[in-house]
Amino acid sequence: MSIAIRQWQEEGRLQGLVQGKAEGMAESLIRVLEARFHPLDQSVKNRIRMQSVEALETATGRALAAPTLDHVLDGFSQH
Numbered sequence: 001m002s003i004a005i006r007q008w009q010e011e012g013r014l015q016g017l018v019q020g021k022a023e024g025m026a027e028s029l030i031r032v033l034e035a036r037f038h039p040l041d042q043s044v045k046n047r048i049r050m051q052s053v054e055a056l057e058t059a060t061g062r063a064l065a066a067p068t069l070d071h072v073l074d075g076f077s078q079h
Contacts, residue, residue: 025056
């Protein structure tokens with residue numbers, strides 16, 4: 001197998017790992033937010049699911065003490 005193919009496979013594997021991490025973080029954040037702020041609209045869930053790992057990490061930290069859902073979602077991109 002050529003070096004280029006191996007590099008391409010490794011990039012794909014790493015991309016899959018990052019995507020899986022983001023999906024897991026998004027679902028965890030949704031569960032926390034629903035426990036604190038009641039069921040979320042589907043549009044809010046979809047917005048959360050579209051965020052980067054970095055944005056999800058920030059929002060998860062805010063979710064524990066934020067007085068409102070809007071305080072948690074501040075800074076999320078709209079996509």
